Amino acid sequence: MTEQxxxxxxxxxxxxxxxxxxVSSIHLFGxxxxxxxxxKDIRKIAIEATGNESYQTEIAKGKKLASLLKNKQLLKTNSSKVIFENSKLKTKNIMLYGAPGVGKTHNYKRLITMIENGNDEKTIFDTISRNETTNDFDNSVFEDIKKEKRIEFVTFHQSxxxxxxxxxxxxxxxxxIELDKKGGIFKRISDKAKENFEESKKETLELKKEIIFQQKLDNFIEKLENEVEQNGYYAITEAAYISSIDNDAFRYNIRRANPIYKYDLRMKFEDLFEFEKNKVSTRQDVKKxxxxxxxxxxxxxxYFKVFNEIISDTKNIKINDNEIQKIEQKNFYIVIDEINRGNIxxxxxxxxxxxxxxxxxxYEVTLPYSKEKxxxxxxxxxxATMNSTDKSIATIDIALRRRFTFLKMKPNLDLVKNEEAxxxxxxxxxxISKIINxxxxxxxxxxxKIKDKNDLKFxxxxxxxxxxxxxxxxxxxNYEKAITILGLENEPNKQ
Incomplete structure (x- = not known):
C-alpha cells in the first residue's frame, strides 16, 4: 500500500x-x-492525515504491538492486513430481512466477515443495508471461522x-430415551463461546494452577480407569461409585448394593475445577x-471425596511460565435462517x-432438564434471516423484535447486468409495490445470472x-397485469 x-x-x-x-483510532491504524x-515515514503520515505530529507515537506503538502479537500468533495476517479476531461490536443480535432473492443468506457471510475484521458498527450496518455488491469481501475469513468450528447454522420450521x-x-x-448431555445446537455453540471467553480472561498464574490441577486430574483418571477395568467400578463411598468416564465428567451411581437402583449421574470436571479455584477445604465449603x-x-x-483424591496426588509437576500462552478471545456465531417460521x-x-x-x-438461568446453570x-x-413476504412474519414475538437490530435488505437494480432483465x-x-407493498x-x-433470452424465458x-x-x-x-408485464399474456392461466 502506498504512503498516500x-x-x-x-x-x-x-x-x-x-x-x-x-487516540485509540490512531493506535488501531498502526x-x-x-x-x-x-x-514508511510515520511522522509524515501522522502530520498529513491529522495535522498533529504527536500522533506519530501512537502509530508507532500500534505498529510495535501488532508485531509482538503476530509473533505470538494472537493476530493473523490476510491480504497484507492485520486482522483482529475480537470485534468490539456492541450489537450481538442482528436480523436480516427482506423479500425473496435480495441476498439475505449471502449477506450474512459478509456481515460476519466485517465483524471479524473489526469494522465499526456504522460501517457494517450501512454497508449491509445498501446491499451494493455481493463479491467484494474476502471469503477466506469466513472459511477460517468454519474450520475453527466457531459457527453453527440452523433453519427454523414449525416442528x-x-x-x-x-x-x-x-x-x-x-x-x-435419555438426556442429550451435549445439548441442542444453541447450547453447544454458546458453551464453546463461554469457554473461550472465560479462558481468555485468565492471567498466567491462574492458568498455571489450572494446568497443574489438570495434570493431577489426568493422573487420577488413569488410576480410576485401571480400577474400573479390574473391579467394574471405583468406590467413592459405600453408597456411591464411579462407573465410567466421559470427556468432560465422571459418570457415577449410588446404592451399589442394589445395582437396579441407578441414577447414572455426571460429576462434571468444571465443578471440580471450581473447587480448586475457590480453594475448598471442607464439605461445607462446597455447599456454599x-x-x-x-x-x-x-x-x-x-464430589468433595473425589476432589480430595485428585489434589492428594504427590507427583512432582513442574510448569515453565514461558510455556504458558494466554488464550485469545474469539467471536462465535449462530445463524438462524427463516427464524419467523418457528414458534419463537x-x-x-x-x-x-x-x-x-x-x-x-x-445473568444466568437453571436449565429445566439438566438443572445446569x-x-x-x-x-x-x-x-437471523427473515422473509418479509412470509405470512408467518405476523407471528414474530414482540419480545424478539425488541432484542434484535433489524437490517432491511432491498432489491438492487444495479446488480442486474442484463438490460432486458x-x-x-x-x-x-x-x-407489485403499487398493488401490494x-x-x-x-x-x-x-x-x-441471466445472460441471454433463453435464461430469461426460463x-x-x-x-x-x-x-x-x-x-x-x-x-x-392484477395477476393478469403482472403476467402481461412478464410477457406471458398469451400463456394459459394456471391459477
Whole structure:
C-alpha cells in the first residue's frame, strides 16, 4: 500500500472518530496496517492525515504491538492486513430481512466477515443495508471461522423445538430415551463461546494452577480407569461409585448394593475445577459455592471425596511460565435462517431474556432438564434471516423484535447486468409495490445470472410466474397485469 493510500485511510478514521476516540483510532491504524508501515515515514503520515505530529507515537506503538502479537500468533495476517479476531461490536443480535432473492443468506457471510475484521458498527450496518455488491469481501475469513468450528447454522420450521435448540431428551444408540448431555445446537455453540471467553480472561498464574490441577486430574483418571477395568467400578463411598468416564465428567451411581437402583449421574470436571479455584477445604465449603451446578451442591460429599483424591496426588509437576500462552478471545456465531417460521417463544424459552446485550456474561438461568446453570457470553453473535413476504412474519414475538437490530435488505437494480432483465425487474416491482407493498418486490438474485433470452424465458416461466400466482391469489385482474408485464399474456392461466 502506498504512503498516500495510508494517509487517506488514516484521514477517514480520524474524521469519523469521536473526540474521545481519536487516540485509540490512531493506535488501531498502526495495528491494522503494521506491515504496510514498515518502510514508511510515520511522522509524515501522522502530520498529513491529522495535522498533529504527536500522533506519530501512537502509530508507532500500534505498529510495535501488532508485531509482538503476530509473533505470538494472537493476530493473523490476510491480504497484507492485520486482522483482529475480537470485534468490539456492541450489537450481538442482528436480523436480516427482506423479500425473496435480495441476498439475505449471502449477506450474512459478509456481515460476519466485517465483524471479524473489526469494522465499526456504522460501517457494517450501512454497508449491509445498501446491499451494493455481493463479491467484494474476502471469503477466506469466513472459511477460517468454519474450520475453527466457531459457527453453527440452523433453519427454523414449525416442528422445531426447545429440545432441538437448547436441551432435551432423545433416543440413544440402544433406543432408550435419555438426556442429550451435549445439548441442542444453541447450547453447544454458546458453551464453546463461554469457554473461550472465560479462558481468555485468565492471567498466567491462574492458568498455571489450572494446568497443574489438570495434570493431577489426568493422573487420577488413569488410576480410576485401571480400577474400573479390574473391579467394574471405583468406590467413592459405600453408597456411591464411579462407573465410567466421559470427556468432560465422571459418570457415577449410588446404592451399589442394589445395582437396579441407578441414577447414572455426571460429576462434571468444571465443578471440580471450581473447587480448586475457590480453594475448598471442607464439605461445607462446597455447599456454599454458587458457581457450581446444583447436583454438585446436592452431592457435596461425593464430589468433595473425589476432589480430595485428585489434589492428594504427590507427583512432582513442574510448569515453565514461558510455556504458558494466554488464550485469545474469539467471536462465535449462530445463524438462524427463516427464524419467523418457528414458534419463537417455544424455541427460545427462558433464553429470550438472556440474549439481550446487557444480560450477556451476567445473568444466568437453571436449565429445566439438566438443572445446569447457563448464561450466554458476549462473544456469541446471533444472526437471523427473515422473509418479509412470509405470512408467518405476523407471528414474530414482540419480545424478539425488541432484542434484535433489524437490517432491511432491498432489491438492487444495479446488480442486474442484463438490460432486458433489469427493465423487467423494474416494471414488475413497480406494479407489485403499487398493488401490494414494497416488501413483496422481487429480489435481484432472480435476475443476476441471466445472460441471454433463453435464461430469461426460463426464469420467467419457472421462477417468477409461480411467485406471482402466490402474490395475486384470488386477484385475477392484477395477476393478469403482472403476467402481461412478464410477457406471458398469451400463456394459459394456471391459477
Amino acid at each position: 493510500e495510508l494517509i487517506n485511510i488514516l484521514k477517514d478514521m480520524y474524521a469519523n472518530a469521536q473526540n474521545g476516540e481519536k 495495528i491494522e496496517y503494521a506491515e504496510d508501515l514498515i518502510n 422445531y423445538s426447545y429440545e432441538d435448540f437448547i436441551e432435551g431428551f432423545r433416543p440413544n444408540e440402544d433406543g432408550n 459455592l454458587e458457581t457450581i451446578n446444583s447436583l454438585a451442591n446436592q452431592h457435596a460429599t461425593y 417463544s417455544k424455541i427460545f424459552g427462558e433464553l429470550i431474556t438472556l440474549i439481550e446485550e446487557d444480560k450477556r456474561d451476567a 447457563f448464561k450466554i457470553p458476549s462473544n456469541l453473535y446471533i444472526i 433489469k427493465k423487467l425487474m423494474e416494471d414488475l416491482n413497480e406494479h 414494497e416488501d413483496y418486490k422481487l429480489g435481484h438474485s432472480y435476475f443476476m 426464469v420467467k416461466e419457472y421462477k417468477i410466474k409461480p411467485l406471482l400466482e402466490e402474490y395475486f391469489y384470488c386477484d385475477e385482474e
